[in-house]
Amino acid sequence: MHDRPPTLADVALRAGVSYATADRVVNGRGGVSDKTVRRVHAAVSALGYVRNVAAANLSQQRVYRFVAVLPEGSNAFFARMRDLFEVAAARMAADRVTLAVETVAAFDSDVLRARLDLLAGQGVDGIALVGSDDSSTVEVIATLRSKGIPVVTLVSDVPGSERAAYVGIDNVIAGGTVGRLMMLAHGGRSGRILPVVGALSARDHADRLQGLREVIGGDITLASVIEGRDRHDLVETHVAEALSADPSITAIYSAGAGNAGLIRVVEALPATTPRPIVILHELVAHSRRALEAGLIDIVIDQRPEEEVARVIDGLRQLADRREPVMTAVIVPTIYVRENLPPEHQHTNTGHPAR
Amino acid sequence: MHDRPPTLADVALRAGVSYATADRVVNGRGGVSDKTVRRVHAAVSALGYVRNVAAANLSQQRVYRFVAVLPEGSNAFFARMRDLFEVAAARMAADRVTLAVETVAAFDSDVLRARLDLLAGQGVDGIALVGSDDSSTVEVIATLRSKGIPVVTLVSDVPGSERAAYVGIDNVIAGGTVGRLMMLAHGGRSGRILPVVGALSARDHADRLQGLREVIGGDITLASVIEGRDRHDLVETHVAEALSADPSITAIYSAGAGNAGLIRVVEALPATTPRPIVILHELVAHSRRALEAGLIDIVIDQRPEEEVARVIDGLRQLADRREPVMTAVIVPTIYVRENLPPEHQHTNTGHPAR
């Protein structure tokens, strides 16, 4: 028979107490004798009672207000992330969760601070932001926290801050993964890897290089690091120079952005010699095309979809004061030409109301 | 100000109609003039109304009853999947979704059929099952469907059946991914891959081999296929034999189960010569340990966690008659030693009620 799930009224009946008492127990309002508490708990587990969250949320008419702050600009990765947040926001509207996506000038911590201060005054239940490694951000997070607004860092952590959680990959692990693949691709032969980063001072890029170094061994060496400022044009010229200057280079690892430039260099390489092994980060339009065209070998991706999902999940848990919240480590994913996920749609796929 | 999300009453007011009429429109009950329909729709989008699913579910007191049918036995992969389903079931109880996990003797379609017939009579809202390629299963699915019970196939599809969706990897793609990695690992040199499957008659294993064949080229050849019946002992003896018989083997690809035997062989290999490249499927306890120990190179995983999540999602959508449901293609994931996800906990992490 279709037995409906037990309600709190059922529990009260079973425990031989009134609804009010059962409610006092399950909601921890106090003023109930130990004996009765035990009786109610026994009834709860005997019946397998779980409170109906739909009803609970309805009665409390709880509304979650979250804000995601992303760096603005044309960077393909963050554009995708913005997109993902917006899709997620649309889908969550039905659950009374509002998620506003904001952009601030990248790395301008004053603007960020001003914006966050403003938000703090408006009853926001949680904030997700892309961390940067300066003291100003640490302070802002502390301020928000003191006002009871939890902050989740995303993609890049703010070490030493009071962020409730970090959602993103461990960049040392990502670099190590690349190192392992480089070892595999060289198969015991000697080789020389050309590392390309945005800037060595950027924490995440440095971490990736470190991870790489920890794993490679044998006859694999590193050429001197190119700093491309994450700009296509600079990466292009510097990599082209390095390749012609050092013919012993067998592989390229780009730990940062500006990969369209790198891809152009590879494309222009003479077809006579085997091209170097190329591994780079983030599956976006141009890296995807290059992978499909066989210009590069592997893309390491941090799965922004999953990051977005976890951020929202984490924010919701925090808003419900349901600690502890896990520091969700996302593991970097390896894409080759064959296991690419279906191309991402730009259209907002909102569910029609039935 | 904290404006609460608009309710249907707000929409009605805005549209200048009664609540009843607004309800008729949004729930498609008919009997409303076109003009009014348009007015209501305009109000809906003007206010950004989204129906409160919590309230809706509450009023309808909808209970979803799903069943997942998995093959029984000690197979590590399905044991993990069972686990995942059970954890998911516990977590979903709060949402009035019940998910029963059942096991039937693997590949015994008569038992499966009997079980499913029984379930069909008991008001189940959806069934997930691991497909097999026989006509009996096709029939059962058709019967269920005719009774209005949607079926989702999992891990292995039932081609030509009326399943509403398939959740799992495309095995040709998985094999192709392995092929690409094999090419990369051989780096232009010649090589010989030893393929190990459970049985060539198994659709999924054959697909994986086909995918492999499509991608490899150059000087890479395939040794003759070993059929290990997915049994550790058989795999162990056959692979050991093949390796000593053919010293030109540079790589092993195991498309099926029984990999503990394969790992034992690799472990026993003399340390003098470089060991072959080893790629196999499914991240379970023993494959994980082998990867960590450097005995194997790569594990291809189908992310059972994601599959479980999608199955449940899909079943819910189907139960709500919210077609069309996507045939969710899950992309195989590549694990090397460095990017392994955190070890999976066997404990049920149920959320405490607040």
Added chain:
DNA sequence: GCGGGAATGATAGACGTCAATCATTTTGTG
């Protein structure tokens, strides 16, 4: 055994939607 505080009971309104029912108004047709 009496007073007082603690424990428990009883009950009601609110949340937003769904699914009814019945009453009333508008519209179209001859």
Added chain:
DNA sequence: CACAAAATGATTGACGTCTATCATTCCCGC
């Protein structure tokens, strides 16, 4: 203009939980 049919309005109870208030019973120390 009358009349039926179509469209719309008005209203109600139910879903399960939360929160609140007030009434009642219990137990303890004196």
